[in-house]
Amino acid sequence: MLDFLKDEQIDPELLKGIEDFRRQFPPEEASSSGAHPRYVYYGREVWEQALSALLCGENLLLAGSKATGKNVLAENLAALFGRPSYNVSFHINMDASFMIGADTFRDRQVVFRPGPVYESAARGGFCILDEINMARNEALAVLHSVLDFRRVINVPGYDSIQVHGAARFIATMNYGYAGTRELNEALASRFMVIHMPEITEENLVKLLRREFPAMKKEYTQQFAGLFTDIGKKCKSGELTARVLDLRGLLDSIRLMRRGLSPLLALDMGITNKTFDTYEQSLVRDIIASRISKKADRHSVFDL
Numbered sequence: 011m012l013d014f015l016k017d018e019q020i021d022p023e024l025l026k027g028i029e030d031f032r033r034q035f036p037p038e039e040a041s042s043s044g045a046h047p048r049y050v051y052y053g054r055e056v057w058e059q060a061l062s063a064l065l066c067g068e069n070l071l072l073a074g075s076k077a078t079g080k081n082v083l084a085e086n087l088a089a090l091f092g093r094p095s096y097n098v099s100f101h102i103n104m105d106a107s108f109m110i111g112a113d114t115f116r117d118r119q120v121v122f123r124p125g126p127v128y129e130s131a132a133r134g135g136f137c138i139l140d141e142i143n144m145a146r147n148e149a150l151a152v153l154h155s156v157l158d159f160r161r162v163i164n165v166p167g168y169d170s171i172q173v174h175g176a177a178r179f180i181a182t183m184n185y186g187y188a189g190t191r192e193l194n195e196a197l198a199s200r201f202m203v204i205h206m207p208e209i210t211e212e213n214l215v216k217l218l219r220r221e222f223p224a225m226k227k228e229y230t231q232q233f234a235g236l237f238t239d240i241g242k243k244c245k246s247g248e249l250t251a252r253v254l255d256l257r258g259l260l261d262s263i264r265l266m267r268r269g270l271s272p273l274l275a276l277d278m279g280i281t282n283k284t285f286d287t288y289e290q291s292l293v294r295d296i297i298a299s300r301i302s303k304k305a306d307r308h309s310v311f312d313l
């Protein structure tokens with residue numbers, strides 16, 4: 011991963027910072043397998059913001075629309091710092107005992123079963139608080155002392171524990187569409203916040219090359235251009251953010267590789283994400299301007 015960041019021209023001082031961190035907190039055997047994550051995050055500025063914050067011991071909040079690489083970046087960061095990662099998926103019924111832990115019976119004895127926040131705090135893990143805004147505010151109050159300068163976890167009925175020096179908390183939150191909730195101010199103030207941008211066309215070309223090595227160059231350009239076209243129409247208000255879906259584009263391309271016609275695949279991954287027939291026809295026009303009706307798997311891939 012360090013080599014990848016060198017290629018991406020990340021500030022060498024930050025890379026040196028990561029090496030120092032790994033010297034101070036040597037990665038455990040188990041987590042070194044995470045050194046080659048499935049996806050890599052592209053975006054130099056975001057990398058530099060995230061690395062600076064984590065090296066300063068801060069917690070990170072990655073806020074942005076769907077499929078802007080929030081989870082990919084969070085996992086990349088854990089791998090890069092050589093720390094085990096713990097994932098907590100937030101939902102409306104999340105409570106303190108799930109995050110921190112709770113008493114449970116084992117062999118007719120009461121024992122403490124640690125939750126993911128406790129485990130990361132104890133082992134110096136990277137705890138990914140996924141879609142943190144989905145939880146109720148009252149449930150989140152237990153995180154306050156963990157996330158601020160106190161760095162301490164209070165477990166009712168037990169001694170409180172100090173958060174390990176290598177532990178970091180990375181929250182993600184989706185916003186930008188109906189039904190997304192705000193994060194309360196007290197919690198937001200405990201994070202350094204990055205607003206995750208949509209991937210640039212240039213970086214999308216890199217992503218497509220890495221993900222689909224057999225894709226023909228001209229199609230890599232067309233798909234990246236298509237995503238940019240849709241992005242522009244969303245900005246100008248002609249389309250809704252529903253159809254700006256990188257995850258959907260990548261899924262469509264996988265279907266093409268399986269043999270489905272590109273237009274049918276893009277219908278499923280992009281066009282049909284809106285249920286408005288007028289918007290669908292606008293999206294189909296944009297697609298038609300870039301991808302020929304006659305295209306098939308062999309036009310797209312060297313297979």
Ligand SMILES: Nc1ncnc2c1ncn2[C@@H]1O[C@H](COP(=O)(O)OP(=O)(O)O)[C@@H](O)[C@H]1O
Pocket residue numbers: 049050051052053075076077078079080081082083182208209213217256257260
């Ligand atoms: N800037 C980016 N760099 C690399 N991959 C990205 C980027 N933005 C989006 N993706 C891709 O989009 C998909 C969704 O990423 P994910 O991290 O799950 O998004 P989010 O958590 O923001 O919804 C993944 O396949 C990921 O590789």
Ligand SMILES: [Mg+2]
Pocket residue numbers: 080081182
């Ligand atoms: Mg996500």
